[in-house]
Amino acid sequence: MLYRTTPTFQSGPRLKRRGKEKAPHKGGALGISYHTYINMSSNAQKTGREEEETHKKVEEERPDTFLDHTLRPASWDEYIGQENIKNNIHILISAARERAAPPEHILFYGPPGLGKTTLAHIIAREQGAQLRTTSGPAIERVGDLAALLSNLGGGDILFIDEIHRLGRAIEEVLYPAMESGVLNIIIGKGPSARTLELPLPPFTLIAATTRIADLSSPLRSRFSGGVFRLEFYSEDDIAKIVERSAKILGVKVDKSGVREIAKRSRATPRTANYLLKRARDYAQLKRTPLTGESVKVALGMLEVDELGLTPLDRKLLEVLIERFNGGPTGVNALAAALAEEPATISEVHEPFLLQLGLIERTPRGRVATRLAYEHLGKEPPSDVTQKLL
Numbered sequence: 001m002l003y004r005t006t007p008t009f010q011s012g013p014r015l016k017r018r019g020k021e022k023a024p025h026k027g028g029a030l031g032i033s034y035h036t037y038i039n040m041s042s043n044a045q046k047t048g049r050e051e052e053e054t055h056k057k058v059e060e061e062r063p064d065t066f067l068d069h070t071l072r073p074a075s076w077d078e079y080i081g082q083e084n085i086k087n088n089i090h091i092l093i094s095a096a097r098e099r100a101a102p103p104e105h106i107l108f109y110g111p112p113g114l115g116k117t118t119l120a121h122i123i124a125r126e127q128g129a130q131l132r133t134t135s136g137p138a139i140e141r142v143g144d145l146a147a148l149l150s151n152l153g154g155g156d157i158l159f160i161d162e163i164h165r166l167g168r169a170i171e172e173v174l175y176p177a178m179e180s181g182v183l184n185i186i187i188g189k190g191p192s193a194r195t196l197e198l199p200l201p202p203f204t205l206i207a208a209t210t211r212i213a214d215l216s217s218p219l220r221s222r223f224s225g226g227v228f229r230l231e232f233y234s235e236d237d238i239a240k241i242v243e244r245s246a247k248i249l250g251v252k253v254d255k256s257g258v259r260e261i262a263k264r265s266r267a268t269p270r271t272a273n274y275l276l277k278r279a280r281d282y283a284q285l286k287r288t289p290l291t292g293e294s295v296k297v298a299l300g301m302l303e304v305d306e307l308g309l310t311p312l313d314r315k316l317l318e319v320l321i322e323r324f325n326g327g328p329t330g331v332n333a334l335a336a337a338l339a340e341e342p343a344t345i346s347e348v349h350e351p352f353l354l355q356l357g358l359i360e361r362t363p364r365g366r367v368a369t370r371l372a373y374e375h376l377g378k379e380p381p382s383d384v385t386q387k388l389l
């Protein structure tokens, strides 16, 4: 392999920040550590056939704890909905394949449980590529990212979940890797420091985030393959997902049961699968078939209401209405009143409440809508619509 060394004083304004950076902790010749953070997919080092066989074997032996994994669609046919994304990705990877090049870097964003990770898995599978997965918080040091990148093989796919949590210094190592396929490593400190430029094999970065706004614009702009927003699912699509999952789990559930689960699933596949499993547990213990009626009782016990709201969603609306007089109020104040993390409110609860039109975001903060009052059985105040303006 070719290395080019350049003294760091040539790298201009970046020097200062880099100079301050902590030295990578102990590891290989380049001071790079091979960290346990790097969570390679179980198929990472296998050929296609081996992978297929292992997959089957694991499917057969998989205990209940792995059911989440079992329910993950493995192909485009099984991946329901998100048609626009599927079409775009299809074009992207087909065209790349014709050019015998890996697809360009892709970013998926949207609330948790909508299928971002699943897309990365399907793309890797379709490409016959090895998928290496990690997440923003797991990459603590520049050396962690350098270890990941320098271990990539040609055509590999690197999946970074929660990419908005990457540190700025780490982002700076990622830019040249994404753009020019090189890894710049600083060796040493002070005037004797050198930048080692290590060419990387062609690879595709697929990243996911629940907080696109927290991504710096230089990072966002480097996803040359596209930035895709995952949408909430229609009730019909969720019903299809529930039917598929029920088949895989060997659970019998009638049409009305499927509808009841779909209605309460927050338009989110992960939640739909969770509700299906909880309803199955209830029906199993009560020796009752899974119908609309039994699903209603089971999910009622979980305090999931007919809109799919959880106790915390309802509490949020209640606090917004009672304590903050319907808003507008900021997410931090709401989170403090609910004793929750602001991120939980803004990433998990708010998007769905916004989707249902129960709250609205205004420049001055969150406001409860007329629907929110009605859902909680309260009389909306006369100025409820003015607050939205």
Ligand code: ADP
Residues within 6 Å of the ligand: 068, 069, 071, 072, 073, 078, 079, 080, 081, 082, 111, 112, 113, 114, 115, 116, 117, 118, 119, 208, 241, 269, 270, 273
């Ligand atoms: P995210 O990465 O967006 O948090 P995941 O990709 O982990 O979400 O999806 C969570 C689960 O939801 C998956 O394991 C899978 O079972 C299910 N799922 C997600 N998207 C779909 C889909 N389009 N069709 C069928 N099941 C899906």
